[in-house]
Amino acid sequence: MIKRYLPCLIVFSFLALILVKVNASSMNESRSQNTEAKMSGQSAIATFAGGCFWCMEPPFEKLAGVKKVVSGYTGGQTANPTYEDVSYGSTGHVEAVQIHYNPDQISYKDLLEVFWRNIDPTDAGGQFVDRGHSYITGIFVHNEEQRKLAEASKAELEKSKRFDKKIVTMISEAKEYYNAEEYHQDYYKKNPVRYKFYRHRSGRDQFIDKHWGKEREYMPINASMQESNDNFSKPSDSELKEKLTAIQYKVTQKDGTEPPFQNEFWDNKKAGIYVDIVSGEALFSSKDKFDSKTGWPSFTRPLVEENIVTHTDKSFFMVRTEVRSKQGDSHLGHIFKDGPQPTGLRYCINSASLRFIPAEKLKEEGYGQFISLFQKA
Numbered sequence: 001m002i003k004r005y006l007p008c009l010i011v012f013s014f015l016a017l018i019l020v021k022v023n024a025s026s027m028n029e030s031r032s033q034n035t036e037a038k039m040s041g042q043s044a045i046a047t048f049a050g051g052c053f054w055c056m057e058p059p060f061e062k063l064a065g066v067k068k069v070v071s072g073y074t075g076g077q078t079a080n081p082t083y084e085d086v087s088y089g090s091t092g093h094v095e096a097v098q099i100h101y102n103p104d105q106i107s108y109k110d111l112l113e114v115f116w117r118n119i120d121p122t123d124a125g126g127q128f129v130d131r132g133h134s135y136i137t138g139i140f141v142h143n144e145e146q147r148k149l150a151e152a153s154k155a156e157l158e159k160s161k162r163f164d165k166k167i168v169t170m171i172s173e174a175k176e177y178y179n180a181e182e183y184h185q186d187y188y189k190k191n192p193v194r195y196k197f198y199r200h201r202s203g204r205d206q207f208i209d210k211h212w213g214k215e216r217e218y219m220p221i222n223a224s225m226q227e228s229n230d231n232f233s234k235p236s237d238s239e240l241k242e243k244l245t246a247i248q249y250k251v252t253q254k255d256g257t258e259p260p261f262q263n264e265f266w267d268n269k270k271a272g273i274y275v276d277i278v279s280g281e282a283l284f285s286s287k288d289k290f291d292s293k294t295g296w297p298s299f300t301r302p303l304v305e306e307n308i309v310t311h312t313d314k315s316f317f318m319v320r321t322e323v324r325s326k327q328g329d330s331h332l333g334h335i336f337k338d339g340p341q342p343t344g345l346r347y348c349i350n351s352a353s354l355r356f357i358p359a360e361k362l363k364e365e366g367y368g369q370f371i372s373l374f375q376k377a
Contacts, residue, residue, distance in 0.1 A: 043067075043100065043101075043102070044100075044101055044102070044103045044108070045098060045099065045100055045101075045142055046098070046099040046101065046108055046111050046142075046146070047074060047096055047097070047098045047099070047139075047140040047142070047174050047177060048096060048097055048099070048111075048115045048138070048139055048140070049074070049075070049094040049095060049096040049097075049136065049137055049138040049139075049140070050096075050097070050115065050118055050119040050127065050137055051095065051119065051120075051126065051127025051128060051130055051135045051136075051137065051204075052095060052127065052130050052135065052198075052202070053071035053072070053095045053096060053097050053180065053184065054071070054184070054187040054188060054195060054198070054199075055118070055188075055199055055202070055204055056069075056071075056096075056097045056118065057069045057071060057097055057186065057187070057188060058188050059114050059117075059118045060097065060099050060111070060114060061186075062306070063101075063106055063110075063111075063114065064105060064106065064303055064304055064305070065101050065102045065103075065104075065105025065106030065373075066099055066100070066101045066102075066106065067100045067101060067102065068099075068100045069097050069098070069099050069100075070097065070098045070100070070179055070180075070185065071095070071096075071097055071179070071180040071184045071185055071187075072095075072096055072097070072098055072177050072178050072179045072180045073086050073091075073093040073094070073095065073096065073177075073178045073180060074093060074094065074096045074098075074140060074174070074175050074176065074177045074178070075092060075093055075094050075096070075138065075140065075172070075175055076091040076092035076093030076094075076175075077091060077092050078091040078092075078093070079176070079178075080178060081093050081178060082181070083180065083181055083184065086134045087132075087134055092133070093134060093178075094133065094134050094135070094136055094138060095134055095135060095180075096138070096140065096177070098177050099111060104287060105285075105287065105373060106372070106373070107372055107375075108145075108146055108149055109149050109153065109372075110372055112139070112149060112150060112153040113153070115139070116153065116157055117208065117212050118204075118208065119137050119169070120137070120207055121137055121154075121157065121163065121167045121168065121169040122163050122165035122166060122167060122168060123136075123137070123168070124136065124168045127202075127204070128202040128203045128204050128207065129201065129202045129203060130202070136170070137168075137169040137170070138169060138170040138171070138172060139154075139169065139170070139171045139172075140172060140173070140174040140175065141171060141172070141173060141174060142174045147171065150171045151171060154167055154169065154171065162211060163211065234278065234279070234327075234328060234329065235278075237253070240252075240253060240278070244277065244278075245352070247352045248277055248352045248353070250352075251330075251331060251350045251352040251353050252277060252278055252328070252330035252331055252332075252352065252353045253330075253331070254331075255315075255322075255331040256331070256350075256352075257333075257350060258296075258350050258351060258352050259295075260294060260295025260296055261295035262295075263295075263296065263297075263350065263351035263352065264351040264352075264354075264356075265297045265351040265354060265356060266295050266296055266297055266351060267291075268286075268289075268297070268356065269286075270286065270356070270358055270359075271286050271287075271358070271359040271374050272285075272286050272356055272357050272358040272359045272361075272362070272374075273285050273286070273303055273356075273357050273359075273362070273367060273370055273373075274286075274297070274303075274349075274354040274355070274356055274357075275354065275355050275357060275367070276307075276325040276327070276328040276330050276332075276353065276354070276355070277328075277330065277352070277353055277354055277355045278325070278328035278330045279325060279327040279328030279330070280355075280366075281304070281307040281325050281326065281327050281328060282303050282304045282307060282367060282370065283302060283303060283304070283307055283308065283325060283332070283349075283354065284297075284299045284302060284303050284347065284349065284354075285299075285303040285370075285373060286359075287373060287374075288300045288301050288303070290339070290340060292339070292346055292348065294348060296333065296348050296349060296350065296351070297348075297349045297350075297351055297354070298339070298346050298347060298348055298349070299346075299347040299349065300339050300340060300342070300343045300345055300346070300347070301343050301345065301347070302347065303370070306326065307325060307326050307327070308323060308324075308325070308326065308332075309323075309324045309325070309326045309329075310322065310323055310324070310335065311324065313334065320334045320336075321334060321335045321336075322334055323335050323347060323349070325353075330353050331350075331353065332347075332349050332350060332353045332354075333347065333348045333349040333350050333353070334348050335347050335348070336348060359371075359373075359374040362374075
């Protein structure tokens with residue numbers, strides 16, 4: 001009887017062993033991320049170590065073109081390390097951030113610039129108040145192109161003589177990346193008071209101010225336009241009537257809508273950005289513009305997320321989501337969930353609320369931080 005079922009038992013045992021291995025592999029991959037930079041389509045990965053990952057998330061998360069920033073551990077030998085393993089053990093890992101970005105919107109070179117301006121590249125023993133191997137700085141490259149750009153940027157920084165000590169930040173091949181525990185992700189948002197206290201006490205900002213000064217906020221494609229407009233004072237209603245055309249005033253100040261197919265930008269195919277006609281806030285890019293067949297300019301996403309505000313609009317016996325500019329408080333249009341990928345959104349915007357800045361005039365118009373968006377790789 002046993003001999004009769006022996007082949008079945010052997011097959012069953014073999015399948016069970018495979019299932020165990022598959023499940024074990026899946027568990028390991030739950031915190032592990034593939035380190036290969038995916039350059040196809042609109043997705044790429046950059047990995048940087050800059051000391052405490054709490055402080056390295058904010059500079060990158062507010063960059064236009066960055067999809068997400070994940071805190072984690074890399075460079076060591078142990079699989080699935082914990083925070084305690086990395087901080088107090090000898091796993092060889094360092095705290096790092098992995099940046100998922102759209103290379104069509106922001107370049108790896110730009111990310112390197114932001115990285116250098118947020119660390120002390122001369123400290124081989126850690127970063128600021130955090131000491132030890134787990135807090136050293138490093139660039140983990142995912143391909144040969146990243147290596148070349150990283151080495152070139154490091155050489156350029158050394159040549160600049162900005163620091164009176166040797167640049168010791170390592171450049172090495174990317175290894176397995178393990179996501180940090182959930183409570184570490186976006187720590188600065190979850191615990192703003194404690195984060196601000198820690199950051200100030202660490203001395204990081206003081207160091208950056210000393211060596212970079214006003215240049216510390218360099219962000220090639222980011223929300224810095226929002227910062228530059230923080231002191232914007234909206235003109236009076238009478239001033240706006242003089243400054244704006246009748247249709248511009250009606251749309252931006254009275255929540256009006258211009259006629260479809262009879263407006264300035266519905267079929268504009270030139271490269272450049274669109275800014276608020278009132279405040280000058282950077283709002284949308286031609287890179288994200290598409291023909292929605294509606295007769296109004298349509299975009300899949302904002303250029304600077306922070307410059308967009310949404311409200312529920314219940315006018316005309318329907319519920320829609322209104323889009324307004326943050327500083328200018330201009331009515332821009334509405335957002336719908338029938339757009340193309342990758343966002344599936346359609347920002348249906350009135351031309352009358354926009355001013356178009358051609359790519360070749362970005363610098364002279366004061367929008368130089370967006371130039372690299374239109375430069376060929």
